[in-house]
Amino acid sequence: MIGASAIPILLATTGAPPPGSIFGMPPQASTVAPMVDLVYDIITWISIFFFVGIVGVMGYFMIKYRRTSHVANTSGPTHNTPLEVTWTVIPLILVIAIFYVGLKGYVHITTPPENAYEIQVTGQRWFWTFNYPNGASETNVLHVPVGKPVKLIMRSDDVIHALFVPAFRVKQDVVPGRRTTLWFEATREGTYSLFCAEYCGTQHSQMVGKVMVYDPDEFEVVIEEAARWIDKVPDDNLYLAGTQFFNQCASCHTLDGSKLIAPSFKETHELFANRGTRKLADGSTVTVDEAYLRNSILHPLSQIVDTYPSSMPPGIGTQLGDRKVEAMVQFIMRLDDTAPDGQLKEVTRAELVEESTEPEGE
Numbered sequence: 001m002i003g004a005s006a007i008p009i010l011l012a013t014t015g016a017p018p019p020g021s022i023f024g025m026p027p028q029a030s031t032v033a034p035m036v037d038l039v040y041d042i043i044t045w046i047s048i049f050f051f052v053g054i055v056g057v058m059g060y061f062m063i064k065y066r067r068t069s070h071v072a073n074t075s076g077p078t079h080n081t082p083l084e085v086t087w088t089v090i091p092l093i094l095v096i097a098i099f100y101v102g103l104k105g106y107v108h109i110t111t112p113p114e115n116a117y118e119i120q121v122t123g124q125r126w127f128w129t130f131n132y133p134n135g136a137s138e139t140n141v142l143h144v145p146v147g148k149p150v151k152l153i154m155r156s157d158d159v160i161h162a163l164f165v166p167a168f169r170v171k172q173d174v175v176p177g178r179r180t181t182l183w184f185e186a187t188r189e190g191t192y193s194l195f196c197a198e199y200c201g202t203q204h205s206q207m208v209g210k211v212m213v214y215d216p217d218e219f220e221v222v223i224e225e226a227a228r229w230i231d232k233v234p235d236d237n238l239y240l241a242g243t244q245f246f247n248q249c250a251s252c253h254t255l256d257g258s259k260l261i262a263p264s265f266k267e268t269h270e271l272f273a274n275r276g277t278r279k280l281a282d283g284s285t286v287t288v289d290e291a292y293l294r295n296s297i298l299h300p301l302s303q304i305v306d307t308y309p310s311s312m313p314p315g316i317g318t319q320l321g322d323r324k325v326e327a328m329v330q331f332i333m334r335l336d337d338t339a340p341d342g343q344l345k346e347v348t349r350a351e352l353v354e355e356s357t358e359p360e361g362e
């Protein structure tokens with residue numbers, strides 16, 4: 001509970017006060033946010049009213065009926081029908097009203113409008129992938145237009161996650177083997193936090209992203225750019241482009257040689273650099289060359305490395321597209337440049353598209 005004196009301080013530290021919520025809720029940035037906050041505010045005010053009322057009367061009685069030497073003991077009252085009916089009926093009406101408002105909001109939140117813009121969402125340990133109708137695929141960044149309903153069609157590749165955008169007041173579990181949906185209509189341009197709200201393993205707290213809300217015309221440009229950026233990366237820079245989407249590989253492949261459920265890229269890179277061979281699950285061996293790398297991304301189930309499970313999504317090559325596959329092949333071939341000392345090199349998409357970095361040799 002926040003005292004009245006704390007409210008101005010709270011608003012001062014969080015920037016512009018969101019309209020309609022004085023209980024420290026994040027800014028309201030979707031059409032449902034004011035409704036959610038209204039219910040929250042009403043329940044909080046009811047709680048404050050009864051807390052103050054009950055504790056106040058209790059305090060008054062404690063003083064008035066405190067034990068003193070000159071008061072005779074009497075037996076306590078047994079019951080009072082009008083009083084009991086009152087304290088049953090009034091809360092009953094209140095909870096029915098809260099239920100009604102809550103149910104109405106719930107139905108609204110769970111019924112996406114017919115014309116909603118659809119975005120496919122995949123939750124994976126430990127990142128989010130957002131796929132757009134024009135083929136753009138973004139990791140941990142959700143672009144949406146302002147003032148238009150957006151429907152997220154969500155699935156999980158592994159365990160239960162939950163997509164949560166506090167500023168939109170929406171949250172929905174993402175469950176393996178099932179499609180779940182979530183819709184919202186953003187009302188304010190800006191950048192908002194996005195979280196995984198279901199404990200999904202050791203890196204759960206790192207499964208965060210952002211929602212970026214644009215004016216509809218700008219949104220079209222951003223989405224177009226997101227679909228095409230890889231085509232704009234000059235060939236000289238393509239080996240570095242993998243840094244932008246390596247997080248799709250990171251839950252199974254490491255860069256520093258440590259073992260997850262698939263071979264570390266470091267090990268693969270070293271074999272490639274020394275023209276080494278790898279033993280496959282079917283007993284054969286294969287030379288780790290460029291063709292092997294490419295085939296392992298395009299047809300991951302065709303050459304399973306011995307002792308590892310065949311767990312790579314077979315459709316990943318199609319999902320990435322030719323140029324990203326090529327980028328990832330080069331990324332592994334030049335791992336000393338793309339992930340020196342096992343740390344992913346930090347480059348922005350803009351840097352990749354604009355300047356040509358110095359090639360540092362194979």
Ligand code: CUA
Nearest residue numbers: 161196198200
């Ligand atoms: Cu995904 Cu927590």
